[in-house]
Amino acid sequence: MSGLTIAQLLDELDEAARRGLIEESGSPVGRFRFVHALVRDAVYQQIAPLRRAQFHRDAAEALASLPEGRPSERLAEIAFHFAKSSGLGRDQRIAEYGARAAAQASHALAFERAEAIATAAMRALEGTDLLARNWRLIAERARAASGLGTKRDSLPWIKLAFDAAEAACSERGIVVCSRLLTATPDEDMQPFLDRALKVVSEGTRPAALTAAYYAGHIAERAPVRAEALSGHGRRWLESNADPEVEVAYRIARCNLNFHRGLFAKLIEDGEALLASGIEAPVAGRDLMGHRMAGTGCIGEGDLAGVERHGWEMREPARAISRHWSARAVDLIAIAALCRGDWESFDAILHEPEHDPNDPVLFGLQQLAAAERGELQELERLIAAVPAYDIAQNSLAPLFPRAARALAALHAGEPSVVLGFEPGSAKGPMQNAFWDVMGHTIGAFSAAACKDEEAAAQSHYVLSRHPAFFCWWRHSWHAMGLASAVCGEFNRAIAELGRAREFYAQGFRVGGAWCAFDLASALIERNQAADSERATELLLDAHGTAAELGLRELVRRSEGTLAKLNRAVARATPEAV
The missing domain is CATH 1.20.58 (Methane Monooxygenase Hydroxylase; Chain G, domain 1)
Known part of the structure; x- marks a missing residue:
């Protein structure tokens, strides 16, 4: 880079060290650093901009030319130097190494570093066609934004990456962006996913992956279409051994069974995913396998299974993100809540490794406050969760309604519960899970208010779906309360008896x-x-x-x- 011989370079380094500008940095021998950042900056600013850019380009190329296996250890440095060399002209390698280094940082959960790397590369390419067609770099910026904040923060970047992938006719880019899109809570992602299916070639691996991600995303709102979309993945797997497609397909099936209220099938699918031996992506296999099987155990009333999957999910979840750590913790917390083990419940929810503002964990604390008759604490917890955070999880808005309905019924007087509103919680159409959840809340609410008409409506809806445990009470319990309000005491006694048999577990x-x-x-x-x-x-x-x-x-x-x-x-x- 310098054009000096080794002997000349050593002489120059000795002189700089003698003047107090640099010092040896220790192991390995031969590495030097400036004694202070101010010294470094002063020397740096004395170099002409074009010359600086050339130095950066030379440094990047020298690091990238290291022997096989070593450049990956220097990806962040290579990306930094290429971004700083943009004054010599925009180079495709700025985007290439920026995307690779940002991805490496994100995989290490260093999302701040990933954001800084991707942002620097994007600024170096700003206003050029290179940026407009480099979907990988923009997608890594989106992944970093999602890791740092809420999923919603990543949406503008995902959309920009999607446009770049579409412009480049990159089916792989469409698949990556589809996966990022389906991890967001917004319903306005559907037009992008529809576009994705039109771009990828039917019957191909990208089509199978995109359709599987899409199916998992809309299983809650449109299970019929999700069923049809998941068929793309099934047909691809009939003739291809493909771990990535298989995980995406199995997750889509788990989501469908969850929203249909088929919890025994959900346990079966989750356990099958864990036992599948699929090598990649292992994190998706294990986390989703434990999460789905654990959720199925909740509906079926297997508290030991809920707890087991929560604890087994916890270690791999810690290595991924605070969000996934919270999903492991809420399984463990639900088991403690149902047993009334308040010491374990409070202890697990106040451990530091998960997001303390997670809306579902807040929701479980709301239910605990309602069960314990702590009305002031209940209202404090409800007020403490920003609406923005609640929007990140479709289940989260149910918790305040359920907790208030429980508190009103427990107190025997709805007026003592602030914010109590009679009625069922509405969910997507054609969705058994939301119907049962919503009308279980509705039945408790109707029982608190002695509202015969509302109780009859909730009983009718609940009787048309599979009965299951709704995180706070079994739907048989809700049906029994509704029957009692309507004066159907024989039916109420039979239904409450079935619920009591379930609770005996x-x-x-x-x-x-x-x-x-x-x-x-x-x-x-x-x-x-x-x-x-x-x-x-x-x-x-x-x-x-x-x-x-x-x-x-x-x-x-x-x-x-x-x-x-x-x-x-x-x-x-x-x-x-």
């Missing part, structure tokens, strides 16, 4: 409240032996509530038990 919080609700239905029915059975249930509910610190249930069960004893005493002949 370790769902102590739901089981305690279900025992109280079943006792209340028996008291209302008032047939022979109902009072005796109601008394047993109330004593059971009171004992569990006292142990778990469910203050409202302790108060309500004591009051109901006292009324029942007085009623029995009045009905008992004096002689007896």
Whole structure:
């Protein structure tokens, strides 16, 4: 680079060191650094701009020409020098090394460094055709933005990368951008994905991948179309062994089964993904396998399975991002919440490695506050989650409605719960998961308000779908409450009995409240032996509530038990 011989170069270095400008940096021998950044900057500014650019270009080319295997260790340095050499003319290598170095940083979870590398390269190419067609560089900028902030922050960059890939007729670029697009929460991504399917050639690997990503993305809103799209992946896999397509296809199938409420199938698919032996991408296989199988275990009531998948997912999740760490933690937290193990629940939610502002983790804390009768804490938690963050997860908006409905029903007086609004939570059409979730909330809300019409509507919808546990209560419990409001006490007792059988698997919080609700239905029915059975249930509910610190249930069960004893005493002949 300098044009000096080794002997001349060493003489110059010795002179610079003698003057106090540079010093040896230690191991390995032969490396020097400026003694201070101010010294470095002063020397740097004395070099003419064009000469500086040439030095940078020479440095980049020298580093890139290192023996096989070593350039990857210097990618960030090579990218830096190529970006700084743009004064000599825009070079494709600025984009190439910028994208590679940014990708390397993102894979190491160094998203700030990835953003800086990609931004420097993009600025060096600003206003040129080189930037407009280098989708890889722009896509890496998008990936860095997603890693640093919310997924929504990456949208402008993803769209720009998509346009660049489309302009370059790059099917691989379309696939990469489609994957980035389907990780975002916005519904306005659908036009881009429709464009993607038109660009890629039908029957090809890019078409299979793009369709599989698209299917997983719209499974919630349009399951019929998602089913058709996933067929592209299935047909490709029938004649090709392709790990990347297989993972994308299996994830799409898991999403479809989740939104159909088919939790036993979801467990089967998640476990199959984990056991598939697919070599790449391993992170996607393990994280999605554990997440889907764990979610299926929630719906099926296997708390041990929920907890196991949460803990096994936790280590690989920590290595990916705080978002994925939070998804592992919420499985562990749900198991603790359902058992009423508040010590474990509070401990896992306050560990530092996951995002403390995650809307789902906030939602679980809201449910815990409702269960414990902590109304002020409930409102504080609801107010603490910005609407912007809630929009990042479609399940998150359900938690405040569910928590308030639970709190209102537990208190026996809706007016004491601030922000309580009667009604069901609406979700996408043709979606069993959202129907059951929304109308489970609706049934609890109707029970709190004694709204017979709303209770009948929620019962009708719930009866048309598979019954499952809805993260806070089983849908059989909701149906039983709705039946009781409508005066259908025999049906209510049967439904609450089925819910109680489910809760016996370790769902102590739901089981305690279900025992109280079943006792209340028996008291209302008032047939022979109902009072005796109601008394047993109330004593059971009171004992569990006292142990778990469910203050409202302790108060309500004591009051109901006292009324029942007085009623029995009045009905008992004096002689007896």
